[in-house]
Amino acid sequence: MKSLAELQAIREKMRDKVVLREDSGEIRVVVGMATCGIAAGARPVLNTFVEEVNSHGLNNKVTVSQTGCIGICQFEPVVEVYEAGKEKVTYVRMTPEKAKEVVEKHLKSGKIIAEYTITNDRLIGG
Template sequence: MKSLEELAKIRERMQNKVILREGQASTRVAVGMATCGIAAGARPVLNAFVEEVAKQNLSDKVTVSQTGCIGMCRFEPIVEVFEGDNERVTYVKVTPEMAKEIVEKHLKGGKPIAEYTIGAAEK
């Protein structure tokens, strides 16, 4: 079994970083995780965001959260990106592959991917 001592090491490593981190995140990614989202495949999408944000060292800037149903179940998995005062960007029918691309181009590169948004889907 993965030992609890390893957990203690994680704590040691984290202690210095934590102080810097508080209140710094300016971008929030919300993944719809109600029954509709889960059934449509939101769990691997959420995991892809969590892993990719950590991998790209964006944890100080981006938080990944889970949200309920926003009433557009046919578009699930739905992912909303909130950035400061900018208008929110709503991505629809998101896959884990798209999630990685959104992290790379939008969260890291600052350019939303128009073709994955609800605006494009409704055309």
């Protein structure tokens, strides 16, 4: 059974890491979690980002957070990627599968997946 003692162990383990995190977060992944996003499937997309960022060991480089509606409800689930010194990338109509790919290619290797971005979606008319 899970116990609060286990949390105590997590605390001990995290002691050093927390210090590290202060100057981390080079990349920020923001998932739209308003009514429109949630109804379109944002919850599993968010959870996939949290899982995959961890399994690729990117926790110190990438932070995953949530935001409300950014006003393009028809493109939900929407995910924005912010990186210092670079232009914001907006991924649209996301799925857990696409999220896995974004972690692997974009967050890990720095290659934007143009096919999933809003610019591309608008060009081909979705």
